[in-house]
Amino acid sequence: MTTRRANFLTEIIDADLAAGRVTRIATRFPPEPNGYLHVGHAKSICLNFGLARDYAGTCNLRMDDTNPVKEDIDYVHAIEKDVKWLGFDWAGSVRFASDYFDHMYAAAERLIAQGDAYVDHQTVDEIRANRGDFGRPGVDSPYRNRPIAENQALFAAMRAGEFVDGTCVLRAKVDMAHPNLLMRDPLLYRIRHAHHHRTGDKWCIYPMYDYAHPLEDALEGITHSICTLEFESNRELYDWVLDHTVAPKGTPWNPRPRQYEFARLGLGYTVMSKRKLLQLVEDKRVNGWDDPRMPTIAGMRRRGVTPEALRDFAELIGVAKNNSLVDIGKLEFCVRQDLERRAPRAMAVLQPLSLQLTNWPLGHTDTLPIAWKAGEAATRPVPFGREILIEREDFSEDPPRDWKRLSVGKEVRLFGAYFVRCDEVVRENGEIVGLRGTVDLDSRGGEAKDGRQPAGTIHWVDASHAVDCEIRLYDRLFTVEQPDADGDFLPHMNPDALQVVQGQMEPAAAELAGGMHVQLMRVGYFFSDPVDSEPGKPVWNRVIGLRDTWAKPVGRTDSRAERRKEPGEPRKDAAQKKNRAEWRAEKRAATAELAAAYGRYGALGLDADAADLLTEELETVAFFDAALRAHPHPQSLGRWFLNDLEGLRKARPLADLPFDGAVFGHFVALLDGDRITVPAGKQLLAHLLAQGGDPQALIATLGLGKVDDSAAVLAAIDAVLAALPAEAERLRAGEQRLLGVFIGQVLKQLRGSADAGAVRQALLDRLKA
RNA sequence: UCGGGGAUCGUCUAAUGGCAGGACCGCAGACUCUGAAUCUGCUCAUCUAGGUUCGAAUCCUAGUCCCCGAACCA
DSSP, X not given: OOOOOOOHHXXXXXXXXXXXXXXXXXXXXOOOSSSOOBHHHHHHHHHHHHHHHHTTOEEEEEEOOOOTTTOOHHHHHHHHHHHHHTTOOOSSSOEEGGGGHHHHHHHHHHHHHHTXXXXXXXXXXXHHHHTXXXXXOOOOOTTTTOOHHXXXXXXXXXXXXXXXXXXXXXXXXXXXXXXXXXXXXXXXXXXXXXXXXXXXXSOSEEEOHHHHHXXXXXXXXXXXXXXXXXXXXXXXXXHHHHHSOOOTTSSOOSSOOEEEEEOOOOBTTSOOOHHHHHHHHHXXXXXXXXOTTSOBHHHHHHHTOOHXXXXXXXXXXXXXXXXXXXXXXXXXXXXXXXXXXXXXXEOEESSEEEEEETTSOTTOOEXXXXXXXXXXXXXXXEEEOSEEEEEGGGBOSSOXXXXXXXXXXXXXXXXXXXXXXXXXXXXXXXXXXXXXXXXEGGGTTSOOTTOOOXXXXXXXXXXXXXXXXXXXXXXXSBSSSOTTSSSOSGGGBOTTSEEXXXXXXXXXXXXXXXXXXXXXXXXEEEEEOTTTOBTTBOEEEEEEEOOOSSSOOOOOOOHHHHHOOOOOOOOOOTTSOOOHHHHHHHHHHHOHHHHHHHHHHHHTTOOHHHHHHHTSOHHHHHHHHHHHHHSOOHHHHHHIIIIIIHHHHTTOOGGGSSSOHHHHHHHHHHHHTTSSOHHHHHHHHHHHHHHOOOHHHXXXXXXXXXXXXXXXXXXXXXXXXXXXXXXXXXXXXXXXXXXXXXXXXXHHHTTTOSOHHHHHHHHHHHHXX
């Protein structure tokens, strides 16, 4: 396994491997071929293929083509190309959901035979209305209890094309009152008389995503089916399908795939939904899916972003379950970092300003060999003559104090060439149209004989040799960080996301072929457009500008920080939903035994919160009363019950625990009797929960008995202090936060059986001594 | 309204009861034939309130805020 940043998925996989749930890892990347892949998909691709690579497993590329009216073969090819370009290869051939239509159909027939599915003749509107909503349960379809034989005949007729679209659907028979709306008899198949890009006209019924996807995964032997957060609710249905179907051999699915969800990529200053991207393309607001302004993989590729940069980006942002909006600066950082390493340097002037060198011999051209990259041997010839073009913004008539460029009377170095000084400004109608200056003929190559250093170094091209070429300056597609935050995203489009300028480029660079990266010095990283460049007529795309610490901070207004709300007060509004405490109070009012217990616990000296919590269920009261009989110490019993047992048992009912209230009472008695320390008590409780047993006997078995051997404690303290000399020094110097580390270490040596408070005191005493 | 998730520097992400770490951004300095790169340093965070514990980002209780879910889409 190559080292890779751990995340919650690698933890799950490690645990699955360790527990033997799986013996190999199989993932998949399952796009629907209804649009181009974007940078969000790139994250998913890097995740799925990366996991397969790191665990020496496999990753399938699978087209999820279950809806023929939206999908297209052209998208299939584009997707394959993008995944390959990103640097990944799938196991075997490309898979298609449509390859499994026969299996899916057979599985549906089986569901019908099991009584787990039925044909519903309600209309779309009826189905929707009868599904209920978040507040109301649904109502059963009048067709829900059709005889199995009738369902079988009807489903066969659906397949045979005897019904027009929308006549009926196949539904799973789950529960119309299920709190998860997806489980209210989900649709499995719908009728669609449509031509499918692969199966042609073989089918006129097509499976729904929620039914098809788990079967696709299971059929391919996928172990970890990774998708995005919005599918969390779908997981329950995913599991239902796998629980109610079997593998082709008739056995339960093995390996049985599990679905896990991670946060999709949200990226600032762009939109990521396929619908919106499609709209930009169809409305011709961009020039196609591969427009370099688009966040599509195709667009970024054409712009000049490299696969390495994209993969670095995926690594940089990590994988988690937080909804997040990634700063686009992180992507830009990855792009710059990669291009910095790979791009040769050249010079071009975007907004030329002429500089006449009055002391340069008329008609003479010097040809300078300048390295493509600093420190490397390879050079290109760069002509230098009497008229030089510099960047307009590299000259100032009224320079600020720290100006490092050209101004009247000041000298700069023309990169790789000569020192020049500006003597005067040439104007026409008040406009600056050129500069006149002189060159230090002794500074050829950029070094002055007398060793003096100029104010700065600027880029330039020789006017008579410069090549005119189209330069496309790309910028962020939107002017705000969250264009789709509310309402229409189109008004936020950045009209300057593409600016075309005619640049003047040095001749050697202008001959670079299409698909080449170059850094135009002091301007940015550029890529010769692979589509529009022609031999001798290159078109250059700006991939990203250089980091510019001198430019005025454009100020990334921190819209998000402003949005952050103050923590709210607990709502006092009576109309709001009841809180848990109110709910329990009501329940007590209705149940005499709970109310009695509440009063009794109060009288026993338990505080109101504890008494409240303990009287939520009769079952709890019974358990607690039993514990009380075994060990009549309400406070400690309440503290261990509420703080530890409740957390450890999670949702497990008390009745399912391998011990009863009396045993719990005995357990707490051990703690109150100082027979065992608190951490050891927690260990013991965890053990009890897992396997039951007699607490008293387990103390010996597990070696958890309390040790009151102060000599052993002192020995352990000295051993730890000696083992961590640097930290011990800091601790002596008063770094209190290290105290915990030492207590922990000492406790570890003593196998948790010493009293932590005593260890702390002993440690403090030892340090004073 | 019901169900499912989530909350740690400005941003992304670690820490699985024991020193809140890394990266991006920002700031400062060094260096520089790119105001780039490189190098050094710095600023900056555990949603709130209680509780348990020697010790809580982590466990318990209560609350707040955010996201997802009611297509014959995926």
